[in-house]
Amino acid sequence: MRLHRLDITAFGPFGGTQSVDFDELSTAGLFLLHGPTGAGKTSVLDAVCYALYGAVPGARQSGQGLTLRSDHAAPATRTEITLELTVAGRRLEVTRQPPWARPKKRGTGTTTEKAQSWLREYEASAATWKDLSRSHQEIGEEITQLLGMSREQFCQVVLLPQGDFARFLRADAEARGKLLGRLFDTHRFAEVEKRLAERRRATEAEVREGDAALLADAHRMQQAAGDIVEVSPPDLAPGEPGLADAVLTWAAVARSTARERLTLAHTARTAAESAQAATDRVLDDVREVARLQRRFTEARERAARLAERADAHREAQTRMERARKAETVAPALDLRDTAESEHRSAATDEARARLALPDSYAGAGAPGLAAAARKAAEELGGLESARRAERRLGELTRERASLDRQEREDEDVRQDAESWLATWEATRAELQARIESAQEATTRAEQLAERRDPAQARLRAARQRDQFARDTDAAHARALAAREHATDARVHWLDLKEQRLQGIAAELAAGLVDGEPCAVCGSSAHPAPARKDAGHVDREAEERALAAYQSADEQATEDERRLGVVREALAAASAEAGDTPTAQLAEQAEELELRYAEARAAGSGLHAARERFAQAGLEHERRVAAQQEIALRSAARVSHRDRNDRERASLEEELAQARGAADSVAARAAQLERQAALLTEAAEAVRVAEDTAQRLKDADARLSDAAFRAGFDTPQAAAAALLDDTAHRDLQRRLDAWQLEDSAVRAVLAEADTAAAAERPAADLAAAERAAESAARRLRETASAQDEAARRCTELDRLSTRAGTSVRRLAPLREEFDRVARLAGLAAGTSAENERKMRLESYVLAARLEQVAAAATVRLQRMSSGRYTLVHSDDRAGRGRSGLGLHVVDAWTGRERDTATLSGGETFFASLALALGLADVVTDEAGGVRLDTLFIDEGFGSLDDQTLDEVLDVLDSLRERDRSVGIVSHVADLRRRVHAQLEVVKGRTGSVVRQRGVQD
Known part of the structure; x- marks a missing residue:
């Protein structure tokens, strides 16, 4: 770079x-x-x-x-x-x-x-x-x-801060580690340490969890084994070595002991089963003898009771024979009773029917009564046409009443419509005037609303304008005062600073020490240091003045910003409100509000007026239509009333001939219908009474003949011998029960086994049952013991299998835990194998520090004329960890000593050499980026x-x-x-x- x-x-x-x-x-x-x-x-x-x-x-x-x-x-x-x-x-x-x-x-x-x-x-x-x-x-x-490189690395490598490297020379291993860690980005090695420690804790937790499950299975095996094993399970904690072998050994002992107990229990059960089979056979024989003896005794007692009831049995047989003979006479008896009942009912009906007839028919027979009924029916048939005419006359009467009622209703409606229509023009004009007035008020309210909102906005802006004007004056005064204060503070600070610069020599001279070089000229001799005068300004006074100026300047800036905000708000409010006084705007807005409220109140009835006008128009149309409908209905009613009157006159003449002396045709028809019905009923009753009398006479003759053939002297004797169904079933049941009991007793007494058992001594059933119960109890005890032993073996086998599976599953996990724990201990510097207790990150940093020391030594030897050499040391410092020690070798003495013992000048060029060496190493570490400019x-x-x-x-x-x-x-x-x-x-x-x- x-x-x-x-x-x-x-x-x-x-x-x-x-x-x-x-x-x-x-x-x-x-x-x-x-x-x-x-x-x-x-x-x-x-x-x-x-x-x-x-x-x-x-x-x-x-x-x-x-x-x-x-x-x-x-x-x-x-x-x-x-x-x-x-x-x-x-x-x-x-x-x-x-x-x-x-x-x-x-x-x-x-x-x-x-x-x-x-x-x-x-x-x-x-x-x-x-x-x-x-x-x-x-x-x-x-x-x-x-x-x-990062910003921190750049500041250490390109902008070489000597103070930091001087502290680096005198720092302990921990401080050196932090600086080197930032420069060489070795946090990934610390993450490896952390990851190994986390993995060690995780695998340790899994091993402990598996050991805890294994111990839990051992305790379950102990509970399943009970007290059959004298040796207790292993008393080891989860994670202790040898736990798996101890648990499996104890499980093998428990399984073998349980199998021995199972063999003994099986032998005892076999013997108990044999003893129970023998006692069951004896008990069965004793029970059979006791049963046969009880059977013979019961049969003898039943035979004695049958002998006591022999006379009653013979009487019942005789009564059953007479009842069976009387059953041949029963049909004739039933037929005679039926005929007698029918004759009595027919005679009663005949007497009742004759009482309803006039006296002229008192002695008439069935043919005469039937002829009179036919004559009345013929006369009734002739009245059917008159009955229809009478119904039609009623309908015509109701129609005439309905026409009269409709005429009265239409007259009322016609008069009401004429009265309403007489005022229609005045009503229409009044409603039209209301609509026009409301429309004008609505239009006026809309116009006033357009003027009201801007007036209200101007009033609000005017009020804000007045408030912002007051705020602007106050903010302007504060800003002027703050700026004046800031200016005074700045002048005061500059004056103090100028005074301090003029007297800076005295201030520097105050820090001179004999024998030490001057920070300005570098000389260790100080022949005439400057002296402070009475008005000397020190650094603290200048800094206080600077702080006061900065605070005042910030306050002035803030006040000016607030003044600008208030002025902007004032300008905006003034632009909207104009120059009109606020009171005048308030009066104008109030007047507009009142006029708007009046116009809106007047126009609020527009919708109601329109609805009333529309309803009045609909009502006018309805009234006119009603008048027209009434005129049409009146014309139709006149025609209908004429037809009704002509038809009524014709029907009244016809009905006067058909009624006769009755009030109406219906009354005459009812008289004839009742007379025909009574005559018909009486004729039928007389005929039925004559028939039933003849059948009763025939039934008496047949009954006497049947009783004689059955062996009874009179029909009454045959009737007395008869039994009803209940008595017959009861008598037959008693006869059958006596017969069955007699046959059963004879069969039991004839059995050879029963008779032989009766000759033997009485069977001791209680003793045999006690012996069988004792054998069964012994068998249940041995079976329960065998089942318990089998369950114990099964449970121990299951738990042993699960424990073996757990041990096999935990084996690779234990190996992983041992390996991870060893690696984590080595990386963390806590393992005994790590003799210098050096962490992994410290180890990597130590290699980097060794490179830095080698690169720095090349320049340090030249700066110190070959006297000093920087060397890296792995020695531990007290109880701390080793790996980041830095010593200097003095060629004059041949001894190695700590870098903290270097003097001020020596520390400077040593730290400079260290900084240059570190720059070379970091440059190589960063991928060989060339650093062409250093500071x-x-x-x-x-x-x-x-x-x-x-x-x-x-x-x-x-x-x-x-x-x-x-x-x-x-x-x-x-x-x-x-x-x-x-x-x-x-x-x-x-x-x-x-x-x-x-x-x-």
Whole structure:
């Protein structure tokens, strides 16, 4: 990387635009960047870093109150940095503009502009610049990729901060590790350590989990085995070695013991089964003898009871025989009862029918009554035509009443319509006038609404105008006071600063120490140091004045911004409200509001008036249509009424002949219908009574003949012998039960086995059952013991199999855990095999540090005239870890000592050599990116003349690798030794740069 040109505008202490031509400075190989303290030497380096990475170095970026924009810049001048450089064979131009607050183009105050960036590349073939990107992120990624290093690495490698490397020389291993880790990006090795530790914990947790499951299976096997195993399971914790073998050994002992118990239980069960079979056979024999003995005894008792009921059985048989004979007479008895019941019912009906007839028919027979009924029916048939005429006359009467009612209703409607239509013209005119009035009011309200809203807006703007006018006066007074205060503070600060610059010699002299070099001239002799006078201004007073000025200036800027905001608001309100007084605008707005409300209230009835007019028109049409309909209906009713009157007269004459003495044809027809029905009913009742009397006589004759043939003296005797269904079934059931019981008793008493068992002694069933129960209980106990032993064996086999599976599954996991734990211990530096307790990241950094020490020694020996050599040390420091030790070997004494023992000047050139060596190693680490421009910041004031010459020779030798080195220092002697210079001069209006090349 080689820098060509740097343009700085409104950045840091530079109020205007300053340009630096690095090509001219680099021709000498070594150039000096100098200037008084606070002039902005470091700001040049900050500008380079900001152009590349969009941020200043971290140490300066963290300063309190640091801003990129220059306080000396004009308000309209934007902060901008442009850097032209060559990197990786490409010539690029980077432009950065940080965010800034610019004055508004209209009105007062400021507005914030966003940050902007540009990246261009020079095309030599076309001799033009080509735009590459305007994205902050893309430009940052492109620069980082081309340089091959981050901003922190760039600040350590290109902008060599001597103070940091001096601290690096004196730091402990932990601090060195942090710096080297940032530069060489070794966090991936730390991630490896972390990953190994996490993997070790994960595999350890899995192993412990598997061991816990294995122990759980061991406890389950112990519960399944019970007390058959005298040895307890292994008392080991998860993760302890030998746990799997101990569990499997104990499981094998438990399984063998369980199988022995199962064999013993099987033998005991076989013996119990044989004993139970023998007792069951004996019990079956005893039960059979007891059953036969009970059967014989019960049969003897049943035979005795049958003998006691023999007489009753013979009587029941006799009664059953008479009932069976009477059953042959039962049909004749049923027929006679039916005939008698029918005859009584027919006689009752005949008497009731004769009572309903006139006395003239009291002795008439069935034929006479039937003839009279036919005559009445014939007369009734002749009245059918008169009945239809009577119904038609009723209909005509109802029609005439309906016509009269319709006529009255139509007359009422006609009169109401005529009365309403008489006022129609006046009503229509009134409604039309209302509509026109409401329409005019609505139009007037719309016109007033168009005037009302602008009036209200002007009134609001006028009120805001008045308020903003008052606020503007107050803000203007505050801004004037704040600006005057800021001006006074600035004048006071500049006066104090001028006084301090005039007395700076006394302030520097106060820090001189006999024997130590002067920070300005470098001499260790101080013959006549300046003295402070009574009115001397120190640094603290100047800083307080500067802080007071900055605070006052910020407050004045804020007050001016607020004044601009208020003025903009006042201008906007004045433009809208005009010059009319607010009171007059309020009166105009109020008058418009009142007139608008009146017009809107008057026009609100327009819709209702239109609806009423439309309803009135519909009502007028309905009334006219009603009059026309009434006229048509009246004409139709006159014709209908005439036809109705003619038909009624004809029907009344016909009905007068048909009614006779009755009130109506219907009454006469009802009399004839009732008379015909009574005569017909009476004739039928007389006929039925005669028939039933004859059937009763025939039934009596057949009953007497059937009773005689069945052997009964009278029909009454046969009827008494009959049994109903219930009595017959009950008697037959008793006879059948007696017969069945007699047969069963005879069969039991005839059995040979039963008789033989009865002759034997009484069977002892209770003793046999006790013996069988005892044998069965023994069998259940032995079977339960065998089942328990079998379940124990099965469960132990299952758990042993699962434990064996778990052991086989855990075997590779245990091997992985041992391997990972060993690697994690080695990487973390906690393993006994890691003798120096060196972490993996420290090991990698130690290799880098060894390279850095070797590269630094080449220059350190030349700077120290071959006296000092930097060496890397792996020794442990106290209880800490080893790997990042750094010692210096003194050739004069031949001893190795800590770098913290070097003096001030020795520390400077040692740290410079270390910085240059680190730059070479980081450059190689970054992929061999060539760094053609380096900057070294301060520290040369601590060197004597001889050492300074040696250091400059070393820096000058860098030109052999076509490098240019910029020295940042205010040591006066360097201005004489280094001809190419870039001077930063500070002033009240900001700093400027002056460049002098080799030719100058």
